[in-house]
Amino acid sequence: MSAVIDIKKCTGCGICDEICPGDIIHMDEKTNKAVVVYPDECWYCGSCRADCPEDAVTYTFPPALK
Amino acid sequence: MRPPETELQTDVLVIGGGAAGCLAAMAAREHGAKVTLVEKAGSITRSGSCASGMDHIVAILNQEPWDTPEDYLGSLAASRPGLIDTMVVEVYARENKRVFDYMEQFGAPFRDAKTGKYTRIAGMGGQKARTVSFKGARIKPIMAAQVRKLGVQVVERVALQGLLTGGGRVMGATGFHIRNGGLHILKAKSVVIATGGVLRLYASPCHQVYLTANGPPYNTGEGHVMAFVAGASLANMEFTTTSIVPAGFSAAGATGFLSMGAYLINTRGERYMFKYHPWGEHAPRNIAALAMHREYAEGRGPCFMDCRHLSKEAIDFVKRGILHEKATLMDYFDARGIDMARDPIPYELREISIQGSGITINEKCESTMEGLFAAGDCTSINLAFSGACTLGFVAGLRAAEKASAFKGSVEIDRRQVDELRDMSYAPLTSPDASGLRYADLENDLRQTMSTYVGFDREAEGLQKALSRLQTLKESTSGLTVTNYHDLMRANETRNLIDTALLMATAALERKESRAGLSHCRSDYPEKDDENWRRFIVLSKGDNGQVRVSSEPVTGR
Ligand SMILES: Cc1cc2nc3c(=O)[nH]c(=O)nc-3n(C[C@H](O)[C@H](O)[C@H](O)COP(=O)(O)OP(=O)(O)OC[C@H]3O[C@@H](n4cnc5c(N)ncnc54)[C@H](O)[C@@H]3O)c2cc1C
Ligand code: SF4
Ligand code: SF4
Numbered sequence: 315m316s317a318v319i320d321i322k323k324c325t326g327c328g329i330c331d332e333i334c335p336g337d338i339i340h341m342d343e344k345t346n347k348a349v350v351v352y353p354d355e356c357w358y359c360g361s362c363r364a365d366c367p368e369d370a371v372t373y374t375f376p377p378a379l380k
Numbered sequence: 381m382r383p384p385e386t387e388l389q390t391d392v393l394v395i396g397g398g399a400a401g402c403l404a405a406m407a408a409r410e411h412g413a414k415v416t417l418v419e420k421a422g423s424i425t426r427s428g429s430c431a432s433g434m435d436h437i438v439a440i441l442n443q444e445p446w447d448t449p450e451d452y453l454g455s456l457a458a459s460r461p462g463l464i465d466t467m468v469v470e471v472y473a474r475e476n477k478r479v480f481d482y483m484e485q486f487g488a489p490f491r492d493a494k495t496g497k498y499t500r501i502a503g504m505g506g507q508k509a510r511t512v513s514f515k516g517a518r519i520k521p522i523m524a525a526q527v528r529k530l531g532v533q534v535v536e537r538v539a540l541q542g543l544l545t546g547g548g549r550v551m552g553a554t555g556f557h558i559r560n561g562g563l564h565i566l567k568a569k570s571v572v573i574a575t576g577g578v579l580r581l582y583a584s585p586c587h588q589v590y591l592t593a594n595g596p597p598y599n600t601g602e603g604h605v606m607a608f609v610a611g612a613s614l615a616n617m618e619f620t621t622t623s624i625v626p627a628g629f630s631a632a633g634a635t636g637f638l639s640m641g642a643y644l645i646n647t648r649g650e651r652y653m654f655k656y657h658p659w660g661e662h663a664p665r666n667i668a669a670l671a672m673h674r675e676y677a678e679g680r681g682p683c684f685m686d687c688r689h690l691s692k693e694a695i696d697f698v699k700r701g702i703l704h705e706k707a708t709l710m711d712y713f714d715a716r717g718i719d720m721a722r723d724p725i726p727y728e729l730r731e732i733s734i735q736g737s738g739i740t741i742n743e744k745c746e747s748t749m750e751g752l753f754a755a756g757d758c759t760s761i762n763l764a765f766s767g768a769c770t771l772g773f774v775a776g777l778r779a780a781e782k783a784s785a786f787k788g789s790v791e792i793d794r795r796q797v798d799e800l801r802d803m804s805y806a807p808l809t810s811p812d813a814s815g816l817r818y819a820d821l822e823n824d825l826r827q828t829m830s831t832y833v834g835f836d837r838e839a840e841g842l843q844k845a846l847s848r849l850q851t852l853k854e855s856t857s858g859l860t861v862t863n864y865h866d867l868m869r870a871n872e873t874r875n876l877i878d879t880a881l882l883m884a885t886a887a888l889e890r891k892e893s894r895a896g897l898s899h900c901r902s903d904y905p906e907k908d909d910e911n912w913r914r915f916i917v918l919s920k921g922d923n924g925q926v927r928v929s930s931e932p933v934t935g936r
Binding site: 315331332333334335336337351352354355356357358359360361363364365372373375376 | 421422423425426427428431432517537558559587588589590591592596597598628629631706707708711712715716819865868869
């Protein structure tokens with residue numbers, strides 16, 4: 315459960331990797347695409363989506379409690 | 381292989397680039413000091429509590445007869461039932477407008493773009509419309525741009541782990557780069573700690589430990605612990621903050637709903653807040669938490685945030701607030717099929733954290749240690765975004781003055797650097813590392829805290845917690861990681877355990893109940909002003925143990 319990156323839209327600009335406050339997203343050196351490396355540690359702050367120029371970020375949510 | 385080493389020298393070192401740290405760096409630069417700001421996140425553009433935005437700021441603007449520092453100070457006792465050092469709050473109230481105006485000058489969008497006026501509302505814990513509501517989704521990038529424009533040296537992805545001291549004063553700090561592991565040694569004439577509150581200390585019912593409302597889950601008490609270890613004192617460590625949050629998604633935002641007139645209702649549809657406080661839904665935040673706790677405990681849960689009676693304009697205003705503060709909450713409502721105009725939103729008591737518990741500061745935002753300053757959520761005074769900015773600015777200014785008055789030379793003791801390095805790199809290098817994962821150790825910690833140091837505390841449980849926490853502290857030597865991201869987390873775990881020990885120590889000492897759920901002793905259920913209207917102060921004793929003392933609360 316975390317931010318999710320649409321690999322088809324991602325151009326590899328690296329902004330999300332740079333600005334994520336939790337070091338959750340890293341650029342994959344081989345594919346030059348953003349990868350959510352630590353999904354369990356995502357704060358859902360929304361910064362990666364707000365700053366992604368390609369609209370490549372969406373979110374999945376934890377299962378409802380009630 | 382030893383990681384690379386970087387040594388930097390500066391006048392003022394600011395640790396943590398959130399709200400308080402950014403304003404501190406600006407003020408120190410404006411004063412003419414050489415300033416280095418060290419942040420553990422990837423970029424100050426989106427780090428700290430206001431990473432994804434702010435939707436309101438308390439301000440004292442002299443626009444109305446009541447809109448004055450005096451009136452604000454007069455209302456303090458009613459709106460803040462905890463213990464607060466009024467000398468420092470007076471400085472906040474006096475300096476607030478200056479810092480607010482300064483922020484507007486560099487582009488903070490506090491005014492309505494169409495009318496050019498402020499939108500003033502009454503927030504939680506206040507009946508007067510002291511709060512400015514604004515579209516702050518980009519407030520952090522704007523603050524970061526100003527920091528860079530002023531020529532502050534910004535060092536990112538470096539997690540500082542300890543202060544360097546000499547001759548009874550602070551001389552700098554050291555820590556490591558969270559991607560390449562490089563050791564960083566910062567020499568400074570004065571230091572401002574602005575590392576925020578402490579999250580991730582208590583269990584999360586939805587098992588999303590990192591989905592925190594009161595601050596980023598990456599704020600883990602590193603500033604508290606480094607100040608304490610260096611010799612500064614801490615206060616209010618027994619008091620916790622609890623928020624009411626949408627069920628299943630712990631996010632800030634209750635202020636936006638309640639200031640627009642949303643109701644809190646229980647499962648019977650009753651507006652229950654007036655049973656607990658004459659201000660109803662405008663009651664202070666901790667009363668709102670206590671009230672919801674009781675409603676659930678007495679079988680009237682689930683509780684809801686009810687917007688069904690609100691006008692379309694009011695609902696749009698609430699939505700706008702969410703979009704500028706925690707936009708993903710709207711996605712969550714969509715995913716759950718919640719329509720605010722139609723559905724009461726299930727709410728719960730979620731998370732316990734600490735803000736306003738920490739480094740004690742005086743009117744100059746100086747700690748009890750020479751040359752060490754602090755501001756924001758890591759101090760013993762929590763005044764949210766407004767306080768972090770205002771007192772951050774004061775701290776930066778005073779730290780710059782201190783630095784220019786310091787005529788000695790900054791000497792660091794290499795043994796201190798080596799000790800701190802060995803401690804922080806141990807999970808990667810130590811032969812004792814036995815495969816223990818930080819996530820597992822932290823789960824044990826949260827279990828202990830929620831069971832014994834949560835809402836209903838009592839002496840026996842707190843003693844158990846202390847012995848359990850001591851065991852957890854000893855087991856940190858077994859923590860093992862294989863990369864620098866995880867090394868950052870393992871160090872966070874170590875700091876969380878140290879913070880927890882301080883909290884449990886202070887909670888055991890305070891033999892009364894105070895401030896709603898903030899400190900609720902089931903063996904001492906009453907408030908006892910005669911004996912306990914005092915700060916509990918923690919400092920490092922000569923033998924390295926925690927020394928507990930108390931100090932009277934002065935002023936109002
Ligand atoms: C989502 C959200 C919305 C909020 N909305 C409002 C609002 O609208 N109005 C309001 O008044 N208040 C609001 N608050 C509260 C307010 O944001 C905080 O009180 C305030 O921003 C705290 O500022 P700070 O500088 O003390 O801490 P933070 O802004 O959290 O900054 C701490 C910084 O220190 C860094 N750091 C931590 N440890 C280290 C280390 N070891 N080395 C280097 N760096 C480190 C962190 O990465 C972080 O960037 C909100 C809080 C949240 C979480
Ligand atoms: S910001 Fe968007 S385009 Fe850039 S790397 Fe991240 S996901 Fe890809
Ligand atoms: S939502 Fe925030 S914490 Fe999560 S990956 Fe995006 S920027 Fe990082």
